Amino acid sequence: MASVVEPARAAAGAPASRSFLGSLLRTPSGAVGLVVVAVLVLAALLAAWIAPYDPLRMAAGPRLAPPSWAHWFGTDDFGRDVFSRIVYGARLTLQIGVIAVGISLTSGLLLGLVAGYASGWTERVLMRLVDVLFSFTEIVIALACLAILGIGLTNAMIAIGIASIPFYARITHSVVLVERNKPYFEAAVAGGAGHLRLIFRHLLPNVVPTLIVVGTLGVSTAVLAAAGLSFLGLGAQPPQPEWGFMLSSSRDLISRAPWMMIFPGVAIAITVLGFNLLGDGVREVLDPRQRQR
Amino acid sequence: MSDSLLEVQDLDVVFGAGRHRQVAVEGLSYTLGKGETLAIVGESGSGKSVSSLALLGLLPRSARIERGTARFAGEDLLGLPEEQLRRLRGDRLTMIFQEPMTSLNPVLTIGRQLTEGLVEHRGIAQAAAEARAGEMIELVGLGDPARRLAQYPHELSGGMRQRVMIAMAMASEPDILIADEPTTALDVTVQAQILDLMRDLKARFGTSIILITHDMGVVAEMADRVVVMHRGRKVEEGAVGEVFARPREAYTRNLLAAVPRLGAYARTTAPRIVVDRPAEVDRRAPVVRARGLRKRFAGRSWFGRGDAGVLALDDVALDLYPGETLALVGESGSGKSTAGRAVLRLLEVDAGEIEVDGVELRGLGRAGLRRARGHMQMIFQDPFASLNPRLTVGALVAEPMQIHGIARGRELDDRIEALFHRVGLESDHIRRYPHEFSGGQRQRVAIARALGVGPKLIVADEPTSALDGAVQAQVLELLLELQQSLGLAYLFISHDMAVVEEVSHRVAVMQRGRIVETGPRPVVLNDPRHVYTRALLAAVPVADPTRRRGVLPRLDTATMPRGPLTEIAPGHLVAAGAEAA
Numbered sequence: 001m002a003s004v005v006e007p008a009r010a011a012a013g014a015p016a017s018r019s020f021l022g023s024l025l026r027t028p029s030g031a032v033g034l035v036v037v038a039v040l041v042l043a044a045l046l047a048a049w050i051a052p053y054d055p056l057r058m059a060a061g062p063r064l065a066p067p068s069w070a071h072w073f074g075t076d077d078f079g080r081d082v083f084s085r086i087v088y089g090a091r092l093t094l095q096i097g098v099i100a101v102g103i104s105l106t107s108g109l110l111l112g113l114v115a116g117y118a119s120g121w122t123e124r125v126l127m128r129l130v131d132v133l134f135s136f137t138e139i140v141i142a143l144a145c146l147a148i149l150g151i152g153l154t155n156a157m158i159a160i161g162i163a164s165i166p167f168y169a170r171i172t173h174s175v176v177l178v179e180r181n182k183p184y185f186e187a188a189v190a191g192g193a194g195h196l197r198l199i200f201r202h203l204l205p206n207v208v209p210t211l212i213v214v215g216t217l218g219v220s221t222a223v224l225a226a227a228g229l230s231f232l233g234l235g236a237q238p239p240q241p242e243w244g245f246m247l248s249s250s251r252d253l254i255s256r257a258p259w260m261m262i263f264p265g266v267a268i269a270i271t272v273l274g275f276n277l278l279g280d281g282v283r284e285v286l287d288p289r290q291r292q293r
Numbered sequence: 294m295s296d297s298l299l300e301v302q303d304l305d306v307v308f309g310a311g312r313h314r315q316v317a318v319e320g321l322s323y324t325l326g327k328g329e330t331l332a333i334v335g336e337s338g339s340g341k342s343v344s345s346l347a348l349l350g351l352l353p354r355s356a357r358i359e360r361g362t363a364r365f366a367g368e369d370l371l372g373l374p375e376e377q378l379r380r381l382r383g384d385r386l387t388m389i390f391q392e393p394m395t396s397l398n399p400v401l402t403i404g405r406q407l408t409e410g411l412v413e414h415r416g417i418a419q420a421a422a423e424a425r426a427g428e429m430i431e432l433v434g435l436g437d438p439a440r441r442l443a444q445y446p447h448e449l450s451g452g453m454r455q456r457v458m459i460a461m462a463m464a465s466e467p468d469i470l471i472a473d474e475p476t477t478a479l480d481v482t483v484q485a486q487i488l489d490l491m492r493d494l495k496a497r498f499g500t501s502i503i504l505i506t507h508d509m510g511v512v513a514e515m516a517d518r519v520v521v522m523h524r525g526r527k528v529e530e531g532a533v534g535e536v537f538a539r540p541r542e543a544y545t546r547n548l549l550a551a552v553p554r555l556g557a558y559a560r561t562t563a564p565r566i567v568v569d570r571p572a573e574v575d576r577r578a579p580v581v582r583a584r585g586l587r588k589r590f591a592g593r594s595w596f597g598r599g600d601a602g603v604l605a606l607d608d609v610a611l612d613l614y615p616g617e618t619l620a621l622v623g624e625s626g627s628g629k630s631t632a633g634r635a636v637l638r639l640l641e642v643d644a645g646e647i648e649v650d651g652v653e654l655r656g657l658g659r660a661g662l663r664r665a666r667g668h669m670q671m672i673f674q675d676p677f678a679s680l681n682p683r684l685t686v687g688a689l690v691a692e693p694m695q696i697h698g699i700a701r702g703r704e705l706d707d708r709i710e711a712l713f714h715r716v717g718l719e720s721d722h723i724r725r726y727p728h729e730f731s732g733g734q735r736q737r738v739a740i741a742r743a744l745g746v747g748p749k750l751i752v753a754d755e756p757t758s759a760l761d762g763a764v765q766a767q768v769l770e771l772l773l774e775l776q777q778s779l780g781l782a783y784l785f786i787s788h789d790m791a792v793v794e795e796v797s798h799r800v801a802v803m804q805r806g807r808i809v810e811t812g813p814r815p816v817v818l819n820d821p822r823h824v825y826t827r828a829l830l831a832a833v834p835v836a837d838p839t840r841r842r843g844v845l846p847r848l849d850t851a852t853m854p855r856g857p858l859t860e861i862a863p864g865h866l867v868a869a870g871a872e873a874a
Contacts, residue, residue, distance in 0.1 A: 182678050183673045183674075183675055183678040183679035184678060184679050184680055184681040184682075185681075186639060186671075186673070186679075187671065187673060187679045187680070187681075187739070187742075188681070188692070189639060190637055190639055190666065190670065190671040191666065191670070191692055191693035191696060191742070191746075192662075192663045192666035192667065192693060192696045192697060193692065193696055194659075194663070194696070197692075197696070201684075201692075202681055202684075205681075205683035205684070206681070206682070206683055
């Protein structure tokens, strides 16, 4: 009877699951996204060595000089080096991405987890609250937050973070609803597991992959939103080298010194594109629906 | 076969490429005669479905045909351009699938789905197609065509949907019908009706059938010839009587030996004995004592069209003693799973008492319930879904022991290892993740997890119905061995009467939320008194082509006796009114 053995399918000599990074580099969008984001991170870390000038130093060169060997991206109306400002600006951009997404992701994750797990009244109250917030455009909520917190780049990051909590809460909630109906969850309940164990040991790890994907994509949205707020003068304040703020301050000089606008604009576009591609790549690697066995 | 309709030669189907290359079908050849039913049998992963999907050009994108021909009506199906194949598909070659719940489009009416193929392939007018669809609805025994054609799939039961699928597949009077596990997802009584229907239509239209299945009972019931597949290769082929009576290959013999046969244990009173000195059933005090369980699932009330809901449990009473297996049998929707979950308080009943090990569960708070769960565990049907994919199997097995404070640290590790060995797994399996295991191995992990806390009661909800024959036999053997050496009580939920006969001491038959017959297993299975029990037993396909059962009478479940249980013999209770029949 034992000769009809169970096919030990994957158990026997299947290749160990490839490293996350390795799989990511195999997807075209993931590879490109990873390179763009890596360049951004390097620029932020090594800004002091890469940038030829102090980003805040006025009259580093002549005012409104076009791109040249001395000033690759030209200079602005205070004679500051645009290239140096963009390199240092990468720091702020990354901060915005990490802090804003960090705030919205963790709060949204917790809200969604609790609401999805609790069901009943708690769920109804929490999710209706989220729906109310969801019904406003994110930028409106961000403006309202800034009105309370006061303007400034840090507050803008917080405001953007708060504004996108409903988005992450909704996604988490929907994933939790699916997961908690799977037999493994019932099995854990039958084993006697308590609230915390059920939420953090069983549900959380099954929700996180989806949220990593959404969070990576969310960085680009946050960067764009921060640039928008800075453009309106509510985010970065002079003389911070924030890209969105650099755009807005170049507004009046667009015909005389287009480089003041083009280079920050291109930097924002490439960053957003990079994170979007990275997000797509991460989804391809992590999304269980794409990994059918 | 003199006039063969389809000739498949040297078919190779391959998944992936390079390092990931996997040969799914290798050198498969067979012929299908006109009006013949050819069964392709094998375990999951044997390539039986893939080889048939290849004929219709329906392979998943990652698969490709490397070699082979399939001659049909003078042409090679495998070499046909997509456009020509599409014209044959759904017209002269049709297919029905395993899952009737998902193989109909939920947003289109039955009529629309039935007429679509006819209009597309035959170019006939919508009105003519509708007339034909109506005829087919009558032919597959659904009745009232006008109403049926206007209905949506969700308004029909699983068996009715499979009838619709068959109507769709047969409307064009195809030359070949490929049926991929057509009755696996259905209850036995419905399965019997669907098989009858397929036989009837085949005789009427002279269609040839390729029947893909793992169920030897269905093969014996339906097939003229059999192709046995194993790991992508054909291991044996022959007339059905020949293969069942004198299997040539060891693999086929094992496959047949692993089929649980109803009646194999008819003369014994206890389950199959698998250890030297089995623990006896201890009749002094029950592990589970449930009385008057009642549970209603609320109906949906969309747009005010509310209904009273479904009474999933209606005055259900159970007793289960240490060392004993009580089998809860019935068709889907009979409430048997609900009863199992109610006993563990995984769902709250509306009324009734549940005592487990002398403790009334319904009065317990969180802490008390958690303590009680240390005595009772559950094993689920689908071993692929019941293990958290993100935890190692070691962590999963450890969890209930950690929760109930049974062991920690070094001692916990030792216990996990011992449990793994106990259920037939290796020590180096402990650090792996569920997806690295086969179905049978996963079910062993689930059993190890349940055993860790030293439970007195295990509720096993269809623990082997997702497993292939031989693996199913191994897991059943493990469950029997554990019971007989540890004195466990099993509440064994199953729809498979042959399995029930092998493992249980007593049987309770459930129908629409009520227990309609209960008693010692030999009495209930050998001398059933309730019509429903009789129908269930009669519908079990027999894995013996010389004993085909012919057409079964259709059941009218609405008029069955459902009165209070009355004792007609010691321990044998039947719904009042059934005895007269």
